[in-house]
Amino acid sequence: MATMESLIVTVNRIQRACTVLGDHGGDTNLPTLWEALPSVVVVGGQSSGKSSVLESIVGRDFLPRGSGIVTRRPLVLQLHKAERGLQEYGEFLHLPKKKFTDFSLVRKEIQDETDRMTGKSKQISPVPIHLCIYSPNVVDLTLIDLPGLTKVAVEGQPESIVQDIESMVRSYVEKPNCIILAITPANQDIATSDAMKLSREVDPTGERTFGVLTKLDLMDKGTNAIDVLEGRAYPLQHPWVGIVNRSQADIKKNVDMIASRRKEREFFASSPDYGHLASKMGSEYLAKVLSKHLESVIRARLPGITALINKSIEELEAELSHLGRSVAVDAGAQLYTILELCRAFDRIFKEHLDGGRPGGDRIYGVFDHQLPAALRKLPFDRHLSLQNIRKVVSEADGYQPHLIAPEQGYRRLIDGALNYFRGPAEASVDAVHFLLKELVRRSIAETQELKRFPTLQAEIAAAASEALERFREESKKTTLRMVDMESSYLTVDFFRKLPQEVEKGGNPTSSSVDRYAESHFRRIGSNVYSYVGMVSDTLRNTIPKAVVYCQVREAKQSLLDHFYIQLGKKEGKQLAQLLDEDPALMERRQQCVKRLELYKSARDEIDSVLWAR
Numbered sequence: 001m002a003t004m005e006s007l008i009v010t011v012n013r014i015q016r017a018c019t020v021l022g023d024h025g026g027d028t029n030l031p032t033l034w035e036a037l038p039s040v041v042v043v044g045g046q047s048s049g050k051s052s053v054l055e056s057i058v059g060r061d062f063l064p065r066g067s068g069i070v071t072r073r074p075l076v077l078q079l080h081k082a083e084r085g086l087q088e089y090g091e092f093l094h095l096p097k098k099k100f101t102d103f104s105l106v107r108k109e110i111q112d113e114t115d116r117m118t119g120k121s122k123q124i125s126p127v128p129i130h131l132c133i134y135s136p137n138v139v140d141l142t143l144i145d146l147p148g149l150t151k152v153a154v155e156g157q158p159e160s161i162v163q164d165i166e167s168m169v170r171s172y173v174e175k176p177n178c179i180i181l182a183i184t185p186a187n188q189d190i191a192t193s194d195a196m197k198l199s200r201e202v203d204p205t206g207e208r209t210f211g212v213l214t215k216l217d218l219m220d221k222g223t224n225a226i227d228v229l230e231g232r233a234y235p236l237q238h239p240w241v242g243i244v245n246r247s248q249a250d251i252k253k254n255v256d257m258i259a260s261r262r263k264e265r266e267f268f269a270s271s272p273d274y275g276h277l278a279s280k281m282g283s284e285y286l287a288k289v290l291s292k293h294l295e296s297v298i299r300a301r302l303p304g305i306t307a308l309i310n311k312s313i314e315e316l317e318a319e320l321s322h323l324g325r326s327v328a329v330d331a332g333a334q335l336y337t338i339l340e341l342c343r344a345f346d347r348i349f350k351e352h353l354d355g356g357r358p359g360g361d362r363i364y365g366v367f368d369h370q371l372p373a374a375l376r377k378l379p380f381d382r383h384l385s386l387q388n389i390r391k392v393v394s395e396a397d398g399y400q401p402h403l404i405a406p407e408q409g410y411r412r413l414i415d416g417a418l419n420y421f422r423g424p425a426e427a428s429v430d431a432v433h434f435l436l437k438e439l440v441r442r443s444i445a446e447t448q449e450l451k452r453f454p455t456l457q458a459e460i461a462a463a464a465s466e467a468l469e470r471f472r473e474e475s476k477k478t479t480l481r482m483v484d485m486e487s488s489y490l491t492v493d494f495f496r497k498l499p500q501e502v503e504k505g506g507n508p509t510s511s512s513v514d515r516y517a518e519s520h521f522r523r524i525g526s527n528v529y530s531y532v533g534m535v536s537d538t539l540r541n542t543i544p545k546a547v548v549y550c551q552v553r554e555a556k557q558s559l560l561d562h563f564y565i566q567l568g569k570k571e572g573k574q575l576a577q578l579l580d581e582d583p584a585l586m587e588r589r590q591q592c593v594k595r596l597e598l599y600k601s602a603r604d605e606i607d608s609v610l611w612a613r
């Protein structure tokens with residue numbers, strides 16, 4: 001069974017870890033542990049006696065005093081019971097290892113640390129100050145002191161402070177895990193007490209509220225607070241506790257806290273009104289009741305807290321793996337990271353080409369539809385019209401018409417026709433180029449690991465695009481060369497196998513010469529046509545081969561080769577620039593890492609308590 005102390009001490013440690021790791025509830029969209037931890041929060045109007053109650057529970061003067069709003073940051077006051085005879089001391093979380101045995105210096109440090117966060121602006125800040133006090137005169141207890149509720153801002157403080165304080169106090173007391181210590185002076189109408197008004201709003205059944213009545217010694221003669229203290233006037237689930245703190249005069253006279261506790265005990269013991277309640281009154285009793293209650297609340301909440309911790313660890317780990325590891329700092333590791341990222345991109349790009357991811361099929365579409373359609377559309381009908389054949393052949397003949405077959409005419413007609421193939425050849429190269437470019441773009445977008453690095457994304461895109469441009473040039477040269485090769489040497493066999501022209505006899509009249517010439521040219525045309533058709537069939541098969549060889553295969557094998565060479569020449573700083581993640585992501589990762597650390601240490605803390613049972 002865990003001891004009473006160990007549970008509060010455990011939560012204290014988790015609470016400290018929360019502050020170290022920046023979890024004080026509030027607005028970050030991270031899971032918060034701070035808000036799940038049970039705590040006792042001291043709430044009261046100005047001059048209600050809040051500071052006095054806290055000091056009395058501690059048995060020491062250590063809180064700043066002054067006019068105006070002195071408490072401007074939450075003060076998390078963790079009390080640790082030390083063995084009798086040990087020297088009491090205070091220790092701040094922000095000044096670890098510095099032991100304050102002089103409590104007037106504790107007071108000064110609270111003031112200075114408040115100013116460090118808020119400047120001298122007198123604004124308030126939600127970032128808590130953590131103070132541990134180790135003393136034989138305390139019980140294990142954690143109390144959070146908040147700025148006093150007030151109605152008016154004083155000189156030098158912004159008007160908004162009244163509302164800001166109320167919001168801050170509310171943000172604490174609203175939490176179902178918050179135990180409210182509501183301080184009300186007895187010499188004031190309880191119905192108008194700020195503390196009671198607020199606690200009733202957030203805890204209407206009074207389950208979480210401990211009513212504390214201060215200044216019982218200042219009540220008008222002949223009046224008493226028995227109705228309240230006995231729970232009739234303002235019933236709460238927990239009994240009210242009456243307190244008598246040091247008066248202003250006592251403070252002036254430097255009456256110490258231990259003497260004041262004794263005076264308080266005497267007050268109740270000797271009071272005709274409260275004598276019968278004496279054992280349940282006073283600041284020492286209050287501290288014990290609170291400690292016991294806090295412990296039981298922690299015990300009840302522990303399973304819920306453990307579940308919350310485990311769930312949050314899972315969530316944070318999932319988010320972190322999504323965000324990726326943080327970027328390495330040394331150049332070698334950075335280069336390695338960049339290469340890994342490039343490879344991840346390259347893998348996806350290849351999947352697009354080889355299937356598995358869509359896109360590669362569109363390249364086949366170019367070969368299967370676009371190229372044949374373009375070849376079919378070439379204007380051979382016009383080029384091989386009777387009129388044009390006659391023109392080309394006659395021009396090729398010159399003054400001496402050909403005798404048997406117009407060798408030169410054929411060549412010119414064929415050359416002219418083959419020239420048309422350049423268009424579809426280039427168009428295929430371009431079409432595949434644009435498809436590859438689009439696949440690069442898509443692959444970058446689909447590489448999750450790259451998402452964090454916009455600069456590297458842009459560099460990879462630029463390098464890939466430059467490489468594709470080179471492949472395109474090469475591919476154009478090759479395909480056009482293939483067309484040119486067709487013109488440079490014609491397939492001799494084709495012409496040898498052509499049936500010879502049959503001599504048309506008879507006495508040639510002018511009309512029969514025309515007829516003869518017409519059918520002669522028609523024959524030439526049809527021969528050229530079928531020759532060009534044959535070349536077209538060849539190119540329809542060889543252009544795709546050239547395009548795949550020069551562009552697709554190259555893209556698969558060496559898309560980023562140049563980029564890798566350039567990377568090798570870069571220095572640490574330039575590599576770091578490539579890995580400059582989006583700052584928002586960087587920040588988010590840091591936050592998640594810290595929060596994860598918090599949850600893990602909290603889990604360890606709780607585990608160690610449970611194992612100790």
Ligand SMILES: Nc1nc2c(ncn2[C@@H]2O[C@H](COP(=O)(O)OP(=O)(O)OP(=O)(O)O)[C@@H](O)[C@H]2O)c(=O)[nH]1
Pocket residue numbers: 044045046047048049050051052053066068070071148214215216217218243244245246247248249251
């Ligand atoms: N006689 C008597 N005086 C008290 C008692 N409690 C507080 N006082 C005096 O009331 C004044 C205000 O008390 P604080 O403890 O400073 O009250 P506070 O709520 O912390 O005030 P702020 O920090 O200014 O909001 C001081 O002069 C105390 O001496 C009490 O029970 N009896």
